[in-house]
Amino acid sequence: MVNALRVMWRITRLNFRAQLEYRAEFLMMIAIGAIWQVSVIVFATVLLTRFSGMGGWASADVLLIAAMRMLAHGLFVLFLGRMHALAYRVQEGVIDAYLLRPMPVHRQVQLSFFPTNAIGDLTVAVGLFAGALARSRHDWTAGQVAFLIAGVLGGMLVEAALFTAMGCAALRYPASNYWSQWLEELLGTFGSYPLNVLPKALSWLLTFGLPLAFVAYFPAGVLTGHSSTLGVPVWLAEVSPLIGLGLYLLSRLLWSWSLKHYTGVNG
């Protein structure tokens, strides 16, 4: 275990140095993380100033959804986000080589490169998070702080579960990359706002069809006292961090199954 951690740390350090090889690309990658997140903030601010209160949520509460999602996303990109490029790794035949090495394939995929853009993602996310907490009028108890942390980690796991499932598809279908990009945009656009702005059928779809509501909407709803208007039983919103964990574990089972059925680009 200690040895595995040491190896992971050394590979990560090497990957970081490899990213520094192309200086302009390195700096721009940090910028891209920041720009993407700032665009979400600008969009949210614009909507909040033009349309007073979204779906009955005060602007500080909406900012908490956006902040929790952004932080969850930043942590996902940093720790579990390498599934995006998997379709290309399959195309290049790299997975076949991973299978021969004495390290789990999933871990090798995660250690394939350092996600420089996560630095920008997390910097802006922490800023927005601090801003949202400062604007929040709630008195934070130790239990709520613990739920907040669990909510962010649960959100990270929901996103990781979705992209691990996309990675499973990528092992078999090269075109799945199309879906990954689209899914990321969808999570960014609709993951940061109260879903009760949408008609019931659509918010239901984004809860049980695609579990986007569990990323930040439900945990933030519980914390800001909107539990009764979330459109689901209160207990379901309260266990959303556990649902994140459950979904991630399921996605890892799917990954193991998919890897067993992997045939490679040469059939």
Added chain:
Amino acid sequence: MSAVPSTWRTARITPLGELLAPPRIAGAVVQLTIQIVLVTALWRGLYSGTGGQSTAGLTREQAVSYAVLAVLATRLRELDRYSGRDTVIQHMHFGTIVYWFLRPLSPQRYYALRALGDQLYGLAWAVVGYAVCLAAGVIQPPVSGGAAAAFALSLLLGQWILYYIMLLIDQLCFWTLRNSAAMLILIFAQNLLSGVYAPLWYFPDWFVTLSSFLPFQATLNVPLSVYVGRIPLADVAPQLGLQAGWVALLALLTRLVWSRAARRVVSQGG
């Protein structure tokens, strides 16, 4: 081989690849449908709280039409040349960029023809989506015949500007070898500053002023605002002039960069 078939053969590479992969077509249909349904629901939901009042000069119908057309327009942008290993960054990585300069077809022409085929294919998607949305009453027809004509011209100029911007980012590879970060920055900047995320009219004045100095708003915000009638027909001419100005400026710039780039490529040992 005459010029027309070679032009046609180059332009159809990406569309042919797409048509031969039914899952991609099905995927595009599902994604576009979900995106349009969600965007429509979001804007209608936001306007339901305003009591039917227009906001920033846009009524509910105008806002929905603008947002749905912006979603359809994203189909025109970038198609997947990555899977076919035909992006500039990949050619740089594998060293195959040299073949672009050794063929009877010049790299400028090859790049332009590929982009033309991609954008025409994307346009077919956008037109079908537009027809369906119009028939379903999701979007309104153009405010007048004149606005429709001005919209078509403005959209053409907007796509032309977008082509040159994408080309510039690809040309960056000749110096930096990599451009994936720059490409992502460009896509986000284009989304934000051209009105894909939200019509630019909702943004604060300083933001609108800032974006008026950049080419992005000319790619989408101008044609869509003309379409929904937010820019009246009488004010269209200066906007079209500005778009044409960007086209001319970017054409000169990319031409200059192509000639500089050619000097950096070494073939067969120099």
